[in-house]
Amino acid sequence: MELKNKPNIIGEKKAYLPLAIGIYLNYAILGMATIIISQYGNQFQLLWHTDVKGISTVISMIGIGRLLTILFAGFLSDSLGRKVTMLIGMITQIIFLLGLFLSTNLISACIIALFMGATNSFGDTSSYPALTDAFKNHAASMNSLVKAAMSIAQFILPFVVAAQPNAKITLITMVTIIILDIVLIGLANFAPQTLVQQHPSKKFKKVARPTTSVKTKTSQPSMLIDGSLLIIVGFTLSFTFYIFSQYAPNFGSNVLKLGINSSKSLISWYAMASLISVFVTSSLVTHIKPIKLIFIYTLISFLALLQMIIIRSADGARLTAIAIGFFAAGGIWQLGLTLLSQYFPTEKGKVTGYYSFATALTFFVGPLVSSFIIDDTAAGVLHVFEIDTVITLLSLIIISILMIRNRKFSL
Incomplete structure (x- = not known):
């Protein structure tokens, strides 16, 4: 299987380029979503009839959502595949973004924030392995670009907020981009997710034990x-x-x-x-x-x-x-x-x-x-x-x- 892949390595990189673009675009929106509550804090306080303490509580619920789903998401990524898990994460992100301005009180906002935590879990457990599978020889650099995509987006967002003070318009724009990205990810080629990679690690364990x-x-x-x-x-x-x-x-x-x-x-x-x-x-x-x-x-x-x-x-x-x-x-x-x-x-x-x-x-x-x-x-x-x-x-x-x-x- 590896012998077949080597002659076509350049072709494979081209084949997986849409996947990489889709992942980076997804994480750019994810980077914005991570700080959007604090960036539009005053509007959300009025919308949810709360204060800065309430905003902080909503943000904390993102962590609970991640804690509740991180282990399950990893299992899902290995069993159902990277694409399905990634798409689930993108859908939960849409629910989160739409739910932010559809929520009218603190309780509903806290519930919606759980979906952002799930987005983090499903995204991380599918995107990093997908990039590693697709770009085996450049996995570290390809994965580091995920952080770069988030950083660029977080750098841009305050300027977006200054230019567009209406949170609803920004949120709808972000949702639109995610929907387009879902189409891109759905059509993108994913590297084969086989169990072959697990066997060498088992052999390595057997070899490594005597040396330790x-x-x-x-x-x-x-x-x-x-x-x-x-x-x-x-x-x-x-x-x-x-x-x-x-x-x-x-x-x-x-x-x-x-x-x-x-x-x-x-x-x-x-x-x-x-x-x-x-x-x-x-x-x-x-x-x-x-x-x-x-x-x-x-x-x-x-x-x-x-x-x-x-x-x-x-x-x-x-x-x-x-x-x-x-x-x-x-x-x-x-x-x-x-x-x-x-x-x-x-x-x-x-x-x-x-x-x-x-x-x-x-x-x-x-x-x-x-x-x-x-x-x-x-x-x-x-x-x-x-x-x-x-x-x-x-x-x-x-x-x-x-x-x-x-x-x-x-x-």
Whole structure:
């Protein structure tokens, strides 16, 4: 089967190009959908008869939706196929976007937000494997472009909001694009999803076991210690950039007293830096060990957040937006997953599931905790960012421990 594929590799790339375009377009809309509630926060408050606490509660429900569906979505992707799972995710996204402006109260908005969580689950468990299947030799770069598509879209959205203040028109436009994308995905060719790839991994396990038994226990990572710490880092790293992306506009308007457009533009700086980081980080990781890069990135993120809550200036907030976008949201999460996979190569599927579950937990816990603290006052918003800074410091402490332990591993 592989011998047949090799002569036609150029033809295959052309054959799977519509699939890649469809996935990137889908994630561009997904990137916008992730922050659209906060971008049109004032309109949704009026529509749902709530306040900023209610908005935060709705955002937290996205995390619950992801938690409830992430494991099931992975099973569905393997059993029913990538295309079916991907289309399910796109349909749930349409339900979410339409439901945002059809909801007339907080309860209905919270229910609708669950569908966005499902969209994340079905999208991730189908899109990444589909790209990996279709572009085996360039899987890493093709997958990194998913993040690039989201970053570009999140950079553009604040300008869209400024040009089109009516949320309903923006939402309908997004739905229209998804419907067209569904047609593209439906017609696109998907790489064969066979079980052949599983057999070599089983053989690898049998070969790898004798080599690991020869090494001393101290030369190998411990699932109990290193695995658990990295999974926790999956939560804390996500917390840093997710909370910033959701509440940066609130910081601009309530703490810095900036205008609405200036406050929302912080997300554009954040997204632009995130996009640049995708490409820079993918290059740096070939020269610097992932654990060292994670430490450097987290340290800079912590210092940036710290200066933002202490100095409290517009320029400082923009600088922090750039720093968080580049050093926290541009690929550090993927580096953590890469390191986890290197630590436990024979259990990639299991540890990836744990790592993703911890991240999904962020999307629920972060906004939920914030909903009890945040209000329309400067003090309330500051408390949210103080928590974000503390969680980032926790990341730094855990990564420092992992760095010390990493020195004695023979990988």
